[in-house]
């Protein structure tokens with residue numbers, strides 16, 4: 003388990019500043035939810051956290067170590083910080099279990115045989131035991147997202163990032179994916195979620211951050227932020243989505 | 245909708261919607277028209293061509309059954325050489341094409357020379373007619389006076405084919421690589437996979453599958469272009485047909501050779517089209 007600290011993180015695409023001076027602390031075993039309108043920079047912030055996007059300014063500390071040094075090899079960091087995206091990013095030419103085994107095999111140099119018990123256990127834990135040999139297009143959207151989570155967990159990350167992983171799903175499939183997150187929460191995983199599921203954020207988050215135009219306008223424990231927001235913009239956003 | 249239309253015989257067929265019935269009618273009508281017009285054209289050809297003044301002569305020198313029967317087995321045998329050249333150049337073309345496609349995809353600045361090489365290579369070999377490459381390499385390199393097996397135009401002609409076709413295959417593969425959605429690279433990177441692992445296990449398997457039909461079309465073209473090697477020596481089917489032509493003073497062997505090519509290329513082309521349609525359907 004690990005902590006993540008963002009200090010003054012700034013990221014622009016050309017002239018478009020998507021994150022401007024973001025400060026955020028994610029404590030060990032904490033679950034932090036990012037909420038905010040479309041385009042407010044939630045996905046970009048998550049992608050910066052596991053170095054899929056280089057940041058322009060500021061620092062990101064993983065367990066107190068600066069991982070945002072320009073030129074640093076991002077691979078070891080990405081192995082410690084898993085991410086699951088909104089749309090399905092399973093490898094379509096591999097079965098569910100092959101998807102989950104690829105990175106541990108190549109990066110940790112483990113054999114299929116050595117990995118199988120552990121990976122089978124993960125699939126069982128998330129109710130996918132009978133889907134291991136299915137290809138992604140033979141799985142429902144909810145199952146695909148759960149496989150994507152299993153695939154990320156197979157690398158034994160210390161922190162997990164989730165980018166609106168339920169927003170492309172049919173409503174009746176959202177529940178099964180959220181259950182997986184509840185499960186991880188109980189197991190003490192450190193997590194950062196971008197989400198539109200306000201009820202879920204309210205139920206489980208330690209901290210909710212409202213992003214607006216690339217800054218964290220307001221943050222706090224969910225009961226506070228959802229019931230008594232200080233900023234007008236937060237209030238307006240919540241009025242729209244709740 | 246009037247009562248009479250609903251009462252038409254088709255309307256009584258169970259399980260068909262009105263739209264399906266209408267479409268079936270349209271389909272039947274257009275098939276009848278297509279069959280009719282094809283028959284009319286064929287009939288015109290069969291009736292009109294023999295009326296041409298030179299028809300008797302053409303028939304004798306191009307469609308001579310006797311010559312056909314005598315030369316066909318020899319042509320088939322010569323065609324085996326075409327098949328052999330095809331069979332050992334095809335894998336080499338694929339491998340070289342793959343290397344060049346990967347060169348062109350190299351991102352890091354240290355590998356810039358590779359990238360430049362890949363670009364120049366494809367530009368040059370796609371810009372020169374195959375027959376010129378075959379002449380230059382097939383005559384040029386043996387002209388260096390190499391020792392015995394290495395001065396064979398058979399080898400260097402094949403090398404020329406491999407070099408040329410690899411450029412086309414590289415372009416096809418590169419388009420396949422580029423067609424894979426960038427989220428696949430992001431997903432692989434987020435798992436901590438390196439660039440080469442991502443290419444090898446995630447991108448290439450998908451890209452190669454996607455361009456199978458396009459590559460099949462290239463290999464059909466290759467099977468035909470093997471005949472160009474006849475200009476520098478190897479006695480393959482086209483040259484064998486030429487030999488028969490001089491011997492018997494008759495062009496029928498060329499027709500026989502054409503039929504042999506068609507027997508191979510038409511099914512292959514149809515199959516490539518079938519795969520292409522299947523992919524298009526799967527993606528929509």
Ligand SMILES: Nc1ncnc2c1ncn2[C@@H]1O[C@H](COP(=O)(O)OP(=O)(O)OP(=O)(O)O)[C@@H](O)[C@H]1O
Pocket residue numbers: 015018020038039040041042043044045046047166196
């Ligand atoms: N790769 C990119 N290149 C250029 N601009 C980008 C890129 N990625 C994101 N942006 C821009 O950054 C801004 C923030 O996008 P981001 O996806 O982070 O928002 P978001 O809060 O996740 O929105 P949503 O709720 O719709 O997912 C948008 O204006 C977007 O156009």
Ligand SMILES: [Mg+2]
Pocket residue numbers: 044045046165166196
């Ligand atoms: Mg987003």
